[in-house]
Amino acid sequence: MSAAAVPAPDPAPDDVVLEARGVEVEFVTRTGHAARALDGVDLSVRRGEVLAIVGESGSGKTTLARTLMGLERPTRGEVVFGGAPLDYSFRGLKAYRSRVQMVLQDAAGSLNPRQTVYESVAEGIRLHRRDRSDEQGRSEAELVAAALAESGLRPPERLFLRYPHELSGGQKQRVLIAGALALRPEVLLADEPVSSLDASIRGEILALLLRFRQELGMGVAVVTHDLGLAWNIADRIAVMYLGRVVECGTTEEVLTAPRHPYTQALLSVVPEIEQLEPVVLTGEVPDPSRIPSGCRFHPRCPKLADGTADRAGVAGDCVGTPLPVLPATGDHRAACHLA
Amino acid sequence: MSASTPALTPRQVTRRRRADAVRRSWASFRSHRSGLFGLALLTFFLLVALLAPLLADGEGLEVTKATGGVLESPGSGGYVLGTDENGRSIVTLLIWGSRISLFVGLLATVISMVIGTLVGLMSGFFEGWPARILYRVTEWFLVIPFIPLAIVLATVLGRSLINIVIVIGITGWASTAMLIRSQTLSIKERPYVERARVLGAGRWHQMSRHVLPNVMPMVFANTTLTVALAILAETTLSFLGLGDPTRVSWGSMLEDAFDVGAMTTGAWWYIVPPGVCVVLVVLAFTLVGQALEEIFNPRLRGR
Amino acid sequence: MSAVPETALSERTEPLLDLRDVTVTYRTSEGPLPAVRGVNLTVAPGQVVGLAGESGCGKSTLVSTVLRLQPSGAKVEGEVLVLGQDVQTVGWGALRALRWAEASIVFQGALHSLNPVQRIGAQIAEPITVHEPDLGDAAVQRRVEELLEQVGLPGARKRAYPHQLSGGQRQRVMIAMALACRPQLIVADEPTTALDVMVQAQILDLLRDLVRDLGVGLLIISHDLSVLADVCDRVLVMYAGRVVESGTAAQAFTDPLHPYTAALSGAFPRIGDPAARYAPAGLAGDPPDPRELPPGCSFAPRCPRAVDRCTEAEPPLLEVAPGRPVACIRVGEP
Ligand SMILES: Nc1ncnc2c1ncn2[C@@H]1O[C@H](COP(=O)(O)OP(=O)(O)O)[C@@H](O)[C@H]1O
Ligand SMILES: Nc1ncnc2c1ncn2[C@@H]1O[C@H](COP(=O)(O)OP(=O)(O)O)[C@@H](O)[C@H]1O
Ligand SMILES: [Mg+2]
Numbered sequence: 001m002s003a004a005a006v007p008a009p010d011p012a013p014d015d016v017v018l019e020a021r022g023v024e025v026e027f028v029t030r031t032g033h034a035a036r037a038l039d040g041v042d043l044s045v046r047r048g049e050v051l052a053i054v055g056e057s058g059s060g061k062t063t064l065a066r067t068l069m070g071l072e073r074p075t076r077g078e079v080v081f082g083g084a085p086l087d088y089s090f091r092g093l094k095a096y097r098s099r100v101q102m103v104l105q106d107a108a109g110s111l112n113p114r115q116t117v118y119e120s121v122a123e124g125i126r127l128h129r130r131d132r133s134d135e136q137g138r139s140e141a142e143l144v145a146a147a148l149a150e151s152g153l154r155p156p157e158r159l160f161l162r163y164p165h166e167l168s169g170g171q172k173q174r175v176l177i178a179g180a181l182a183l184r185p186e187v188l189l190a191d192e193p194v195s196s197l198d199a200s201i202r203g204e205i206l207a208l209l210l211r212f213r214q215e216l217g218m219g220v221a222v223v224t225h226d227l228g229l230a231w232n233i234a235d236r237i238a239v240m241y242l243g244r245v246v247e248c249g250t251t252e253e254v255l256t257a258p259r260h261p262y263t264q265a266l267l268s269v270v271p272e273i274e275q276l277e278p279v280v281l282t283g284e285v286p287d288p289s290r291i292p293s294g295c296r297f298h299p300r301c302p303k304l305a306d307g308t309a310d311r312a313g314v315a316g317d318c319v320g321t322p323l324p325v326l327p328a329t330g331d332h333r334a335a336c337h338l339a
Numbered sequence: 340m341s342a343s344t345p346a347l348t349p350r351q352v353t354r355r356r357r358a359d360a361v362r363r364s365w366a367s368f369r370s371h372r373s374g375l376f377g378l379a380l381l382t383f384f385l386l387v388a389l390l391a392p393l394l395a396d397g398e399g400l401e402v403t404k405a406t407g408g409v410l411e412s413p414g415s416g417g418y419v420l421g422t423d424e425n426g427r428s429i430v431t432l433l434i435w436g437s438r439i440s441l442f443v444g445l446l447a448t449v450i451s452m453v454i455g456t457l458v459g460l461m462s463g464f465f466e467g468w469p470a471r472i473l474y475r476v477t478e479w480f481l482v483i484p485f486i487p488l489a490i491v492l493a494t495v496l497g498r499s500l501i502n503i504v505i506v507i508g509i510t511g512w513a514s515t516a517m518l519i520r521s522q523t524l525s526i527k528e529r530p531y532v533e534r535a536r537v538l539g540a541g542r543w544h545q546m547s548r549h550v551l552p553n554v555m556p557m558v559f560a561n562t563t564l565t566v567a568l569a570i571l572a573e574t575t576l577s578f579l580g581l582g583d584p585t586r587v588s589w590g591s592m593l594e595d596a597f598d599v600g601a602m603t604t605g606a607w608w609y610i611v612p613p614g615v616c617v618v619l620v621v622l623a624f625t626l627v628g629q630a631l632e633e634i635f636n637p638r639l640r641g642r
Numbered sequence: 643m644s645a646v647p648e649t650a651l652s653e654r655t656e657p658l659l660d661l662r663d664v665t666v667t668y669r670t671s672e673g674p675l676p677a678v679r680g681v682n683l684t685v686a687p688g689q690v691v692g693l694a695g696e697s698g699c700g701k702s703t704l705v706s707t708v709l710r711l712q713p714s715g716a717k718v719e720g721e722v723l724v725l726g727q728d729v730q731t732v733g734w735g736a737l738r739a740l741r742w743a744e745a746s747i748v749f750q751g752a753l754h755s756l757n758p759v760q761r762i763g764a765q766i767a768e769p770i771t772v773h774e775p776d777l778g779d780a781a782v783q784r785r786v787e788e789l790l791e792q793v794g795l796p797g798a799r800k801r802a803y804p805h806q807l808s809g810g811q812r813q814r815v816m817i818a819m820a821l822a823c824r825p826q827l828i829v830a831d832e833p834t835t836a837l838d839v840m841v842q843a844q845i846l847d848l849l850r851d852l853v854r855d856l857g858v859g860l861l862i863i864s865h866d867l868s869v870l871a872d873v874c875d876r877v878l879v880m881y882a883g884r885v886v887e888s889g890t891a892a893q894a895f896t897d898p899l900h901p902y903t904a905a906l907s908g909a910f911p912r913i914g915d916p917a918a919r920y921a922p923a924g925l926a927g928d929p930p931d932p933r934e935l936p937p938g939c940s941f942a943p944r945c946p947r948a949v950d951r952c953t954e955a956e957p958p959l960l961e962v963a964p965g966r967p968v969a970c971i972r973v974g975e976p
């Protein structure tokens with residue numbers, strides 16, 4: 001069902017469609033502190049490529065995806081689409097959102113409980129009058145049916161009148177994907193598309209994302225904490241920690257030869273039978289209102305704790321010298337004093 | 340529907356969806372025994388109010404044409420519930436009084452629901468100073484005491500039926516607005532509203548397609564509760580002598596009864612029936628309202 | 643005070659939990675819904691047993707019968723023996739003594755199982771004060787702090803409200819509550835679903851330590867076979883209310899015999915395995931509605947290996963190798 005997909009030909013850097021340049025996003029917390037959920041992110045999404053954004057919860061993945069979607073405005077830096085900075089006027093955003101789409105994190109909550117499947121999928125088509133601009137002259141109902149069928153819900157007419165509570169988790173996720181797909185976006189952002197779904201459904205949804213990349217040349221950015229998912233479908237991986245990209249490269253590079261101790265720890269805890277010695281990090285991602293000095297990962301870093309950093313003579317840097325923001329393009333790179 | 344069904348037009352889809360929703364709500368309403376009882380009671384009172392001219396001769400309300408004796412007790416002279424101090428049949432008064440009480444109650448409710456829903460939606464959905472001002476105004480209306488304001492307004496506007504409707508309407512909307520506001524605040528944070536934004540929807544679309552349809556059921560359920568309150572308010576105001584002096588309502592009956600000292604003379608038939616009617620109508624609306632609230636508010640609904 | 647027979651505690655060879663041919667049927671407006679059909683399962687002291695299967699296959703329903711917590715509209719047949727007593731038939735007093743103190747459940751959905759307006763310390767203290775009413779207030783508080791530290795949270799966190807905790811911390815609190823009365827059997831329903839990999843590893847570590855240090859029996863429910871393979875001794879795989887395969891964790895994960903187990907095990911790729919690149923594996927379709935099970939093997943409509951014979955009769959759970967019962971007529975066929 002999915003073996004047909006083949007690796008994308010190495011996309012040239014000028015295939016970049018969507019970019020984050022030095023994006024910072026600050027929230028004011030209830031206590032009045034500024035929490036910097038994104039602290040300078042450079043990232044690019046290319047045409048016909050699946051990019052996986054991975055990290056623990058709280059590392060800023062959702063905030064990044066929402067910022068790329070224009071739902072959050074960067075306090076510093078900019079989002080660049082097709083070479084031009086994002087226009088945050090209502091018209092600008094509407095035009096942008098017909099070309100970049102997103103599937104939100106919570107599939108169960110993202111469907112209006114009072115709308116049928118038909119209405120949910122038709123919403124984008126109506127907002128952008130896609131039935132009038134369709135090259136093949138298809139009606140709204142035909143467009144909805146086509147989007148549902150492409151998302152693997154066949155026969156689509158049978159689902160038209162269903163309400164969200166009558167759908168399984170996997171079906172809800174497919175309806176959401178169909179709603180985004182109906183607009184034929186150039187870039188699709190998917191926030192944890194399978195983390196709330198059963199293991200058995202997972203593969204089908206991932207195969208769907210691969211197909212969009214393959215057949216429609218879409219750029220896909222998948223937010224996930226699941227490295228197996230990245231291994232399944234991603235061409236490139238950006239590992240995030242506390243609002244920064246800490247390691248970036250092709251999937252093979254990052255997952256088979258991780259350079260950042262954080263990536264190594266994440267990899268070691270993927271449950272498997274015969275696995276690496278698991279490095280279970282203690283605690284969780286710190287609160288972004290108190291970003292540690294030096295390397296932001298140093299308080300939890302196993303390489304600093306076991307003296308590896310000290311032997312390499314960088315322990316002082318780890319605690320005291322901040323690392324530069326990783327560039328969006330280039331080879332396998334990691335923001336670590338040891339790397 | 341099978342796969343061979345020809346593609347439905349959007350309008351057909353919408354119509355089917357509505358019919359479906361109504362059918363489902365009715366099915367779950369029918370399983371509420373107390374709600375059904377309330378609905379039956381309500382239907383009875385509405386029929387009485389609508390059919391008043393058929394049930395009792397309107398001339399029976401005129402003091403000059405009264406045929407009975409003063410405060411005749413029930414049963415005597417063919418008066419089932421006796422007569423008032425002017426010799427009018429209590430039954431006739433009750434039947435015609437239901438018209439005024441229900442009319443005032445329903446119309447005042449419409450006014451307070453419209454104001455309350457609009458203000459609640461606006462102050463909940465929008466951010467910034469206009470919303471804050473609306474919120475302050477609502478809070479202010481919530482705490483100003485009802486009776487003194489009603490007395491002031493009734494004095495300024497004069498004693499008429501429409502004025503009493505206005506008085507009850509503009510003093511009663513604030514609690515509705517608060518309820519709608521809190522619902523709106525919670526619904527606008529739902530992921531499906533954010534999804535609409537992702538799809539390119541503006542504020543108007545989000546509000547009309549997602550927020551409003553999801554608060555409407557609450558508005559609907561709240562309406563019936565508000566009617567009950569409005570009828571009580573009408574009774575109170577009429578009892579205090581602020582109602583329309585030319586028309587009979589249950590409240591004005593109670594006022595007259597107290598004026599002639601029905602309490603002390605033991606003419607219970609002049610006091611109890613209007614009182615019972617008010618209680619029953621309020622109960623009926625409350626029961627229906629509670630049932631609706633339970634149907635529409637998923638958190639109260641079991642699986 | 644309670645009517646617990648002493649035999650339950652003296653016979654240590656006895657399993658902590660022994661489900662014998664358990665069947666659970668919900669009464670619904672659209673007719674009877676068989677959620678669990680003839681499940682056999684045992685958990686011994688110090689043993690970790692895993693129950694895998696996708697949502698709707700009856701895992702939570704089975705869990706609810708362990709402490710007779712199933713809704714009143716559910717009919718339970720078969721025997722549910724906890725420490726030798728049939729939970730479904732014992733009197734209320736014995737059942738109360740059993741709940742929390744002998745066996746406890748970590749319910750699915752940590753966020754919704756905690757009371758949002760009560761401090762977590764008070765919620766952990768509740769079962770303790772119910773079961774040990776003579777314990778002084780200070781002793782209870784000490785116990786609460788110990789429990790929190792046992793699950794890796796600072797004792798001072800007892801003052802926090804649930805919303806002030808992260809998902810992983812809430813799950814730890816749920817585990818602390820389950821440990822409150824020192825039970826011998828713990829059932830954890832989807833303890834790591836919706837947690838990220840690092841927190842999942844932390845919670846699994848914690849559960850493993852508890853089994854090792856306290857010698858409790860643990861039944862873990864999950865839809866993720868790789869998680870179970872990581873911590874369990876034995877794994878049972880459920881589909882549409884029935885157990886379709888069981889075996890040691892390694893057998894079920896690396897050498898699945900039932901096609902459904904194979905699909906579950908293949909859902910999570912081995913990182914570094916070139917065959918899994920650009921080839922996510924999954925199962926087409928949705929699990930059947932328990933009210934309208936397909937004829938024969940209920941997995942047949944989704945099964946890549948199904949043949950006509952599969953729809954003739956429901957395949958029995960047969961032991962194809964020592965300790966490897968499988969319900970598939972095509973086991974061993976090419
Ligand atoms: N609207 C918000 N207000 C305040 N803080 C927020 C908000 N959204 C996210 N954050 C904070 O930003 C950080 C990153 O969150 P998020 O982007 O959701 O991470 P992830 O998706 O990787 O789990 C978290 O510490 C979170 O608490
Ligand atoms: N209280 C209930 N009443 C009726 N049916 C129920 C009830 N609880 C669960 N079910 C049904 O029983 C089946 C098994 O559910 P459940 O035990 O929750 O599965 P799992 O935990 O494996 O996801 C499902 O088909 C579900 O719809
Ligand atoms: Mg997230």
Ligand SMILES: [Mg+2]
Nearest residue numbers: 701702703750
């Ligand atoms: Mg469950």
